Amino acid sequence: MIWATSLFVVALWIACGGVTAVLGVNAETVTTLGRLTGLVAANLLLYQVLLMARVPLFERGFGRDGITRLHRFVGFWSFWLMGAHIALLAVGYAMAAGINPLVQLWSFIWEYPGMLLATAGTLLILLVVVTSIRRARRHLRYESWHLLHLYAYLGVGLALPHQLWTGADFLSSPIATVYWWSIWALSAGSVLLFRIGMPLLRSTRRALRVAGVEADGARGVTIRVTGRDLATLGARAGQFFVWRFLDGPGWTRAHPFSLSAAPGSELTLTARVLGDGTRRLTALLPGTRVIVEGPYGEMTGERRTGTKLLMIGAGAGVAPLVSLLETEGYGPGEAMLITRESAAEDALRQEAIAHLISTRGLSYLPFIGPRSSGASSWIPATHEAWSGADLLRHLVPEPKDHDVFICGGEAWMKDLRRDLVGAGFPAHRIHSESFTI
Template identity: 45%
Template sequence: MTNHGAVRAPGRSRIGHARRRPRRTPVWWRDVAGVLCWVSVLVVIALWVSGRGLQSLASGPADLFTSLGRLSGLVAADLLLVQVFLMARVPMIERSYGQDELARRHRLVGFWSFNLLLVHIALILVGYTLRDHNNLLRETWTVVTTYGGMLLAVAASAALTLVVVTSVRAARKALRYESWHLLHLYAYIGVGLSIPHEIWTGAGFTTSAVARAYWWSAYGVALAAIVLYRLALPLWRTLRHGLTVREVVREGPGVVTVLLGGRGLHRMPVRAGQYFVFRFLDGPGWSRGNPYSLSASPAPDRLRVTAKAAGDGSSRLARLRPGTRVAIEGPYGRLTAERRVTDRVAMFACGIGITPLRALLEELEYRPGNAILVYRAHRAEDLVFREELEQLAGRRGITLHYLLGGRMRTRDSWLPESAWSWSDEDAIRQLVPRIEQYDVYVCGPDQWMDAVCRSVLDLGLPADQLHQERFSW
């Protein structure tokens, strides 16, 4: 373990660049977004009740299964739209929850929607079989081949099944990010293919004007959000700011920094700690976007990103040439100064997780001596930005702690094997005394972040002073 004490500066040096600060996210945005999601489900249930759904439950086994099947199908469809809306990059939702929490909620809502879809299919088929006094397999064939929109509904179910299967943790680990992202575009296909079935055979559409108005509005809002925030806004920002590659620098083993130039970047609502989805227009494969955090405080005419080769997208960074045009989506993320509570900052980074924290150390406001960085790496040569960090420490009075060594194998810990004699909590007490007086920022691999967060919370750090954003997919 290496301790690099800070050089105390007599005063603050000029760091970063003058920018128009984005507005602070209103705390009520999060509550409104959550309430609207629940209200949409309650509206769907109310429409089912108004369509004599409850009365059908007492009308015999066939109507019982059919009515419950319709309810589960309607709620599944509504949750599917909620799922799409959560990942539509709507600024109100993105800034309220953060991408890591949105991804978790998106996945949870998706699994509920899919499970209810399976329940819908099973109950409807059983209900129709009882009504027609038919064989289940024969009834299934009749429904699929003769009911309006059912073949498209089967295709929609297949597309959604593919999305759900690839969302399971084991499948995500086996897939490259680029492949996973491409497969998840099938969710949009599933939503689109399900609409004809609902219009042509759904009881709500065929019998209730109010239900038709609700569902057309819901589909319209979801479509508008996707077109506006996933297509139009990124295209507008790409054309407006005209980003191109200026320079490519190898930082270390497998780590590459790309300096991007553009115009009017001071008008973009971006802050240190955030990330963009980049598409480098350099040939085949340009359409696959990859998320990269800023590794320096954004300037009026340039941005900087740094990544470690971990897939096709990040590996191609080293081959970029100056002048390559860049398409962007973003900025995204909540790992910024906006949520700070105290006047002190302690940062825990592991590996390439130093990227957003290095940018934050440059941009955040703090007095000399009120910032600490704990940086975990396997070897000294794996310390990305070491020279920059030490220069920054000298100018701004940052205390640096380098923790070097392999992963600890005797217990689940954020410390290296060389620090086996320390407990996780004792190490934090030594490295960041009185940690409860700090805002703590954490970035690195998920398991390592879990260990750090568990330790600082056990030491009494208030939850609102812990800031993290996970970039796993």
């Protein structure tokens, strides 16, 4: 749909004489190409807003992994096209006026309607793009990155209106006018409804509050949340919510955490304490009000097609796997959980895992210690003599009977997925989900 509407925008440009203007090979050619790149960039930017709006239809249809890939792909394309739009227009107008392109760019900013707002919006979008590059992202705290990422909404809001004021292509025909105002209204309405309105309404109606906060391992915390009619949220094991705890300054910073126990009369989440945001969780008091967005995610038992289960999680990635093991059907010896931790005392959800071992016959294998220096970085150094695929075949002799659920860091899951396929596990039965953007 995104690419089809982009082609539709190009068709509107052609209908307004765009091709004829290009054929002249002069200043108008450069200016017209600038208009075209601006139109497609604006279209992609508005769909980028829709992808950030957590529209339930998209979340269910693509899953979090699919949304994440679309978000990055569409976001970077819209940014590069926006840059081309600015450069081409500055050069085209400068050629026609016989002046320096930088002088023309300065003239745009100060003399054209809405361009000061557009410049501010472009700088905000540039800030978001730079901090979304994976190398830069790794050096930012989640709280800082999240706050900066919210500026994308403000950037879009400031960058696009000038095109309605000064861009003839937006109002060139009744069809163009209807399309652009419709996509504008749809994007803004989706953000207001799905990111603000529905979470506030649903959380308030269900009176979500913290019921308990417990230490989990040496560096973890488990939080239980109660409320009215929690079943009507429709949460399933393996899914996640985006959580806000109204405990004072910083409550606006949302964090995605998976359910770490089967949803019922309570919602349970478990987090590894790493930064300021997760450290705040350890100080929550019972009765603290909670606002949630969700549930989201498709890493649920509905994706299961095999008869047996293999669960592999690293760190806090064990949380959704435990919730799935508590709800899925399997007999003694038909489910195995493998966990990865640097230190044994850091392991999460140990009481819940022990209960599953004693009552459900779960097989449990903790891998403890520093990571292997070999190609299979998901295994510990104690087992680095093995290839990852050989180790998996040794542990699970009948891979074709298993559904595999994996949860951990993005690079870790990539290595693990490669070895799972190499060991003979069917690719369509390997299920994962990533929160990384």
